[in-house]
Amino acid sequence: MIVVADTSPLNYLIRLGHPDVLREIYGRVLVPRAVLIELQHPEAPPEVSAWATAPPAWLEAMQVQQLDESLAAELGAGEREAISLALEVHADVLLIDERAGRREAEARHIEVAGTLAVLLQASLRGYFDLPETMKRLRQFGFRASRPIEALMLARYEQAKKVKP
Numbered sequence: 001m002i003v004v005a006d007t008s009p010l011n012y013l014i015r016l017g018h019p020d021v022l023r024e025i026y027g028r029v030l031v032p033r034a035v036l037i038e039l040q041h042p043e044a045p046p047e048v049s050a051w052a053t054a055p056p057a058w059l060e061a062m063q064v065q066q067l068d069e070s071l072a073a074e075l076g077a078g079e080r081e082a083i084s085l086a087l088e089v090h091a092d093v094l095l096i097d098e099r100a101g102r103r104e105a106e107a108r109h110i111e112v113a114g115t116l117a118v119l120l121q122a123s124l125r126g127y128f129d130l131p132e133t134m135k136r137l138r139q140f141g142f143r144a145s146r147p148i149e150a151l152m153l154a155r156y157e158q159a160k161k162v163k164p
Contacts, residue, residue, distance in 0.1 A: 001092045004030045005059075006082040007038040008097040009115045014039075014048045015140050016133060021122035022095075023058040030089060032064050032081030064088065071104055079104075086110045097142075116144055116152045123156060130156045 003026040010031070013019045022029050038044075039052035055061070068084045075083075079101040086094040087108060094105050097114045105112050115137070123130035131153060 001026055002030065002089050003028070004032075004082055004086040004089065004091045004094050005035065006094070006096040006098070006101065007035045007076075007078040009095040009118060010035065010039060010052075011044070011048055012097075012115045012137060012140060012142055013118065014051045015045060016136060018122065018127060018133075019051065020056070021118065021125075021127055023056070024125065024127070025118065025121050026093075028058050028060060029095075030060050030062050030085060030091070032078070032085045033061055034064075034077040034081040036061055038076070038078045062089075068108075072100060074100055075104065083108065083110065114144075115142065116148065120152050120156055124159050 005022070010019065013022065036052050036055070040049045044052075062085060064081045064084045065088055066084065067080060068087060071080050071083060079096065079098060082094060082096060083101065083105050085091070086105065087110065091110065093111045093113050095114070095118065096102055096105060096112055102112045102114070116134070119130060119133055119137070122128065123133065134149060134153070
């Protein structure tokens, strides 16, 4: 499976103390250089910047060969490069949270998943409790609509009922 990540999901997973769930779920994750630069921004939380300075081996930084110039100007450098990289490598999924970026990716037929989808998968594998982790996530400024949060919690509860 080929997975490309934008800044936001990495940022939140690092702040939650669970970036390694990406390795457990996807194996290897590709990021464009702009994402690593954004994670090391002077205003980034220290733990995020430190992690991005010496990323784990399962995170592979790649140079985008052809930036998609038709992407909306409102997107940040990380989003633009992440979408362009996903197109270049024919990614199976792009990890991205921002609504505008998701729309641009979906318009290009790229499968998207956000931080909440990653947290759902990780919680179903037993890494942590989803409701508690979502509460912590909001403390870091993460915003998702209440219907999306409710949907993720409903999926979590349903999957827990099905598990033996």
